[in-house]
């Protein structure tokens with residue numbers, strides 16, 4: 001039996017069965033559905049993209065996987081080199097893993113050990129944001145702040161190793177004043193907090209965070225698993241404010257295969273690079289640097305650059321703003337738009353009950369959560385398809 005995610009197995013409805021997928025469409029036996037959530041925000045080029053599929057087939061004809069312990073190969077070398085060029089600043093040291101959660105775990109381990117390697121074992125604390133989501137593994141749940149997902153952690157009581165603050169400058173200043181000697185990092189989903197409720201905040205918070213991290217010698221970690229590759233309207237938020245460690249996942253492979261990267265700058269890398277074997281980073285997921293994942297990631301980045309995806313995202317944002325302009329309803333608390341993300345936050349999560357089926361019947365796959373109805377569409381969507389997604393969202397309130 002399949003144990004489905006985030007579902008009470010006893011009461012859940014039958015999931016829609018997908019038998020084919022192509023472009024922005026998921027196909028069931030009797031319907032074509034626009035995937036308005038890009039399979040959890042990852043399938044930026046749409047489904048069955050011929051060049052991505054070919055990249056995987058070509059690599060599978062050579063080998064699909066070899067371990068990175070004691071071995072290396074061209075796809076992983078080329079991908080790390082490409083990321084070195086593609087990412088801003090000196091974010092040049094790529095540690096690969098198989099999922100976003102694990103890549104965040106790696107970032108947190110790096111930040112902790114960076115200070116331990118310097119003989120500083122006091123800096124055990126993480127500064128994180130209220131409503132943060134960084135994954136479902138244990139340390140990422142602890143760094144996250146979402147009781148809806150992670151209430152199981154209550155069994156342990158409050159963590160002495162994580163402090164959560166709102167995205168407000170005053171709270172940031174106070175936290176640094178109070179905890180700076182014990183902090184190893186500030187971990188954030190920059191500009192857009194996804195699973196915690198599609199919350200958007202200003203870049204000035206990140207600019208001040210960078211200054212305070214510099215002032216107090218704390219590492220700044222950007223979890224761009226969701227925001228990376230254009231979702232906020234920036235290639236990476238790291239293009240605006242440079243972190244010390246950047247985490248990528250989801251769209252890294254165009255959503256074809258789970259893979260992720262924790263990318264460190266020179267300062268962090270050099271904190272591990274010496275003659276002492278105990279200063280090595282002791283981590284090594286079996287499928288890190290998987291050759292199929294690296295090959296498809298390379299092709300995905302090539303498409304992103306060659307087909308000017310940033311222009312596609314600007315177009316998506318402009319159409320979204322145009323279509324949502326003036327939209328309001330007593331049940332709607334706020335409409336938020338940033339780059340390729342639109343969220344309609346309702347007053348009460350009960351107001352979204354039945355919306356998924358409503359959208360399905362109109363040819364749109366949607367998956368509202370908490371009190372958020374949202375769309376994060378594949379960037380290859382046409383204007384007519386995007387308008388249909390947005391019309392469907394609005395129509396729910398106009399019944």
Ligand SMILES: Cc1ncc(COP(=O)(O)O)c(C=O)c1O
Pocket residue numbers: 040099100101102104133134135136189194195223224225226227249250
């Ligand atoms: C910001 C952020 N970090 C980490 C993760 C976890 O990634 P994964 O589901 O690949 O483990 C997610 C997933 O939604 C995410 O949105």
